[in-house]
Amino acid sequence: xxxxxxxxxxxxxxxxxxxxxxxxxxxxxxxxxxxxxxxxxxxxxxxxxxxxxxxxxxxxxxxxxxxxxxxxxxxxxxxxxxxxxxxxxxxxxxxxxxxxxxxxxxxxxxxxxxxxxxxxxxxxxxxxxxxxxxxxxxxxxxxxxxxxxxxxxxxxxxxxxxxxxxxxxxxxxxxxxxxx
Amino acid sequence: xxxxxxxxxxxxxxxxxxxxxxxxxxxxxxxxxxxxxxxxxxxxxxxxxxxxxxxxxxxxxxxxxxxxxxxxxxxxxxxxxxxxxxxxxxxxxxxxxxxxxxxxxxxxxxxxxxxxxxxxxxxxxxxxxxxxxxxxxxxxxxxxxxxxxxxxxxxxxxxxxxxxxxxxxxxxxxxxxxxxxxxxxxxxxxxxxxxxxxxxxxxxxxxxxxxxxxxxxxxxxxxxxxxxxxxxxxxxxxxxxxxxxxxxxxxxxxxxxxxxxxxxxxxxxxxxxxxxxxxxxxxxxxxxxxxxxxxxxxxxx
Amino acid sequence: xxxxxxxxxxxxxxxxxxxxxxxxxxxxxxxxxxxxxxxxxxxxxxxxxxxxxxxxxxxxxxxxxxxxxxxxxxxxxxxxxxxxxxxxxxxxxxxxxxxxxxxxxxxxxxxxxxxxxxxxxxxxxxxxxxxxxxxxxxxxxxxxxxxxxxxxxxxxxxxxxxxxxxxxxxxxxxxxxxxxxxxxxxxxxxxxxxxxxxxxxxxxxxxxxxxxxxxxxxxxxxxxxxxxxxxxxxxxxxxxxxxxxxxxxxxxxxxxxxxxxxxxxxxxxxxxxxxxxxxxxxxxxxxxxxxxxxxxxxxxxxxxxxxxxxxxxxxxxxxxxxxxx
Numbered sequence: 001x002x003x004x005x006x007x008x009x010x011x012x013x014x015x016x017x018x019x020x021x022x023x024x025x026x027x028x029x030x031x032x033x034x035x036x037x038x039x040x041x042x043x044x045x046x047x048x049x050x051x052x053x054x055x056x057x058x059x060x061x062x063x064x065x066x067x068x069x070x071x072x073x074x075x076x077x078x079x080x081x082x083x084x085x086x087x088x089x090x091x092x093x094x095x096x097x098x099x100x101x102x103x104x105x106x107x108x109x110x111x112x113x114x115x116x117x118x119x120x121x122x123x124x125x126x127x128x129x130x131x132x133x134x135x136x137x138x139x140x141x142x143x144x145x146x147x148x149x150x151x152x153x154x155x156x157x158x159x160x161x162x163x164x165x166x167x168x169x170x171x172x173x174x175x176x177x178x179x180x
Numbered sequence: 181x182x183x184x185x186x187x188x189x190x191x192x193x194x195x196x197x198x199x200x201x202x203x204x205x206x207x208x209x210x211x212x213x214x215x216x217x218x219x220x221x222x223x224x225x226x227x228x229x230x231x232x233x234x235x236x237x238x239x240x241x242x243x244x245x246x247x248x249x250x251x252x253x254x255x256x257x258x259x260x261x262x263x264x265x266x267x268x269x270x271x272x273x274x275x276x277x278x279x280x281x282x283x284x285x286x287x288x289x290x291x292x293x294x295x296x297x298x299x300x301x302x303x304x305x306x307x308x309x310x311x312x313x314x315x316x317x318x319x320x321x322x323x324x325x326x327x328x329x330x331x332x333x334x335x336x337x338x339x340x341x342x343x344x345x346x347x348x349x350x351x352x353x354x355x356x357x358x359x360x361x362x363x364x365x366x367x368x369x370x371x372x373x374x375x376x377x378x379x380x381x382x383x384x385x386x387x388x389x390x391x392x393x394x395x396x397x398x399x400x401x402x403x404x405x406x407x408x409x410x411x412x413x414x415x416x417x418x419x420x421x422x423x424x425x426x427x428x429x430x431x432x433x434x435x436x437x438x439x440x441x442x443x444x445x446x447x448x449x450x451x452x453x454x455x456x457x458x459x460x461x462x463x464x465x466x467x468x469x470x471x472x473x474x475x476x477x478x479x480x481x
Numbered sequence: 482x483x484x485x486x487x488x489x490x491x492x493x494x495x496x497x498x499x500x501x502x503x504x505x506x507x508x509x510x511x512x513x514x515x516x517x518x519x520x521x522x523x524x525x526x527x528x529x530x531x532x533x534x535x536x537x538x539x540x541x542x543x544x545x546x547x548x549x550x551x552x553x554x555x556x557x558x559x560x561x562x563x564x565x566x567x568x569x570x571x572x573x574x575x576x577x578x579x580x581x582x583x584x585x586x587x588x589x590x591x592x593x594x595x596x597x598x599x600x601x602x603x604x605x606x607x608x609x610x611x612x613x614x615x616x617x618x619x620x621x622x623x624x625x626x627x628x629x630x631x632x633x634x635x636x637x638x639x640x641x642x643x644x645x646x647x648x649x650x651x652x653x654x655x656x657x658x659x660x661x662x663x664x665x666x667x668x669x670x671x672x673x674x675x676x677x678x679x680x681x682x683x684x685x686x687x688x689x690x691x692x693x694x695x696x697x698x699x700x701x702x703x704x705x706x707x708x709x710x711x712x713x714x715x716x717x718x719x720x721x722x723x724x725x726x727x728x729x730x731x732x733x734x735x736x737x738x739x740x741x742x743x744x745x746x747x748x749x750x751x752x753x754x755x756x757x758x759x760x761x762x763x764x765x766x767x768x769x770x771x772x773x774x775x776x777x778x779x780x781x782x783x784x785x786x787x788x789x790x791x792x793x794x795x796x797x798x799x800x801x802x803x804x805x806x
């Protein structure tokens with residue numbers, strides 16, 4: 001079921017390759033700050049995870065040389081970035097743009113899973129809970145980053161701008177069509 | 181506990197159909213449900229034999245009960261359902277449509293394909309004249325216990341599915357016909373070739389389901405051999421046995437011996453396996469994690 | 482005609498309403514409704530807020546309480562009916578006779594619809610539900626053809642609602658234990674079918690196996706689409722033939738049948754998919770609103786509007802065309 005007729009862009013390898021060598025600690029720290037900000041602004045997201053609020057999720061952008069371990073920890077989330085084998089209860093793999101499109105409501109999760117643009121392994125129920133919770137949260141990463149302050153705010157905003165410009169990847173919610 | 185023989189779910193030749201009821205007359209069962217449960221197109225093949233079968237059963241001291249269809253959609257099926265009450269014997273409703281057409285105040289039984297999951301529904305049915313309810317096979321022992329208690333308070337006998345392939349689903353589409361590339365209206369009675377249903381296997385070649393026209397059954401044969409004491413303690417008043425090919429009358433006798441304590445738990449299952457070494461048994465709906473589980477496997481038998 | 486649209490989350494409810502839904506249906510986050518999936522459904526507060534939002538935009542909210550209450554625990558279901566009324570729901574969608582009886586006695590002013598999970602497939606039983614419980618609308622099971630629906634409407638005053646888009650049950654709804662046979666979790670008791678908790682995708686040398694409760698339901702090549710392992714749409718072998726013996730992994734699309742359904746006297750068109758994302762819901766709702774508005778204005782239904790939503794996946798008009806059987 002490929003309901004999203006758009007082809008999903010891949011991160012060009014010229015951009016991805018340097019990340020394979022770069023130190024990951026700064027990225028982990030930035031993402032952690034980001035996740036904590038999202039948790040503050042969207043407490044409902046963690047309530048919606050229900051029984052899975054303490055599961056661990058590996059998010060593996062297949063076009064980037066690292067994977068992200070997301071631990072919601074019932075609302076006090078922790079994010080770490082690793083190369084090689086990152087383990088968790090559920091693993092979701094796919095191009096970065098698929099993840100971001102899902103978060104921003106540009107793509108339908110079922111459609112991405114069925115078309116295998118996103119692949120789930122491990123605890124399927126936990127992965128579904130995460131997907132549904134994120135869909136309900138109506139997140140907007142660009143907006144979240146804009147609201148962020150502190151040492152990681154500026155680099156994150158630069159990264160987002162670069163990603164959008166260079167790759168055509170969706171980092172904000174698409175504007176809603178006019179209501180009836 | 182008593183024994184009830186449920187409606188034959190399969191499409192047998194008229195001769196085999198008649199001999200089932202002749203044989204049952206000589207078995208220690210208490211009541212026998214007969215008539216067409218699954219597909220209205222089958223009924224004309226043996227309809228004229230029903231009165232004789234009813235007479236045979238009555239003369240043998242068994243209570244005959246007529247089943248309704250499990251899914252009533254067509255005009256002809258509605259007519260069939262409305263006419264059930266006119267036969268003058270008790271009706272077992274297996275689709276609430278039959279309840280809609282029964283005369284007000286008539287006593288009736290409720291079959292395993294009506295959704296009786298809780299005390300309120302049981303009480304509502306009792307209020308309309310239900311005297312006996314065979315619970316849906318998927319109910320676990322906990323709710324079975326609660327409903328048996330409620331049944332006692334309401335004066336409704338509660339029955340549990342104890343033997344035979346489990347009715348898992350009913351559809352508007354005929355799968356036997358579909359497998360032969362035909363539509364339901366032009367099925368050419370493909371289901372007649374499989375008097376116990378057609379094995380449906382998974383991609384790793386594991387037995388899983390059995391196809392029976394518009395009905396889908398379990399491939400495993402339910403067998404509550406290890407739950408008899410549990411069900412008796414719960415206050416269940418009858419066990420239901422579902423007809424299958426082979427020595428079904430012998431199986432009925434075995435179950436009577438099991439209920440009378442003449443044979444030990446596990447002996448019905450052992451006899452089934454002697455008769456058909458590759459038979460798979462299940463009792464998971466009652467006491468397992470899923471319907472397909474078999475407690476005898478844990479017991480190492 | 483009224484379009485009745487799914488909402489698995491408050492965000493989807495808002496998306497559906499903004500996209501033109503006349504009516505939204507949803508459920509509480511527990512086993513009282515037939516889409517009891519992880520991360521879905523509404524808390525009591527979210528339901529109140531959702532109803533407020535919908536009403537402010539001129540849309541209705543129906544609350545599905547359409548599983549079969551568990552013996553010994555009926556309070557949970559009765560409380561759900563009471564809370565739906567408190568939240569201001571326009572109707573509840575019920576399947577269990579005991580619960581319908583309770584709702585009719587204890588909440589007489591709360592409108593009652595008969596859920597598809599009751600599989601009421603003929604006029605006799607529909608009229609019976611109306612007499613016994615004051616049911617005002619029935620959601621018809623997906624086993625009927627358009628002429629059969631017309632015949633039902635000719636014999637009943639009860640409004641009829643039919644599915645027009647999304648997932649498709651091939652078995653009579655509420656009469657199926659395939660899922661609990663394989664996994665222990667059933668639509669009737671737990672509000673789930675082929676639950677995600679029992680799904681396992683396994684990469685093999687040749688491709689991907691999708692397993693449910695330990696049974697391999699699908700096997701696809703490396704880059705082929707991998708349908709969710711729903712039991713009745715699985716791939717099996719019987720009598721030497723291997724294939725989708727019950728139903729292909731298709732979804733329902735009866736968009737082009739809207740004029741016939743209108744002529745058959747259908748009141749409302751239902752879209753399946755409370756488990757789908759808000760973006761999917763918005764797209765489908767927008768398309769169906771355009772279609773029913775065209776129908777009302779006597780214009781032809783735009784051709785293939787929803788093609789982009791079902792591209793790559795086969796669709797069917799299901800039982801609405803008699804040959805499906």
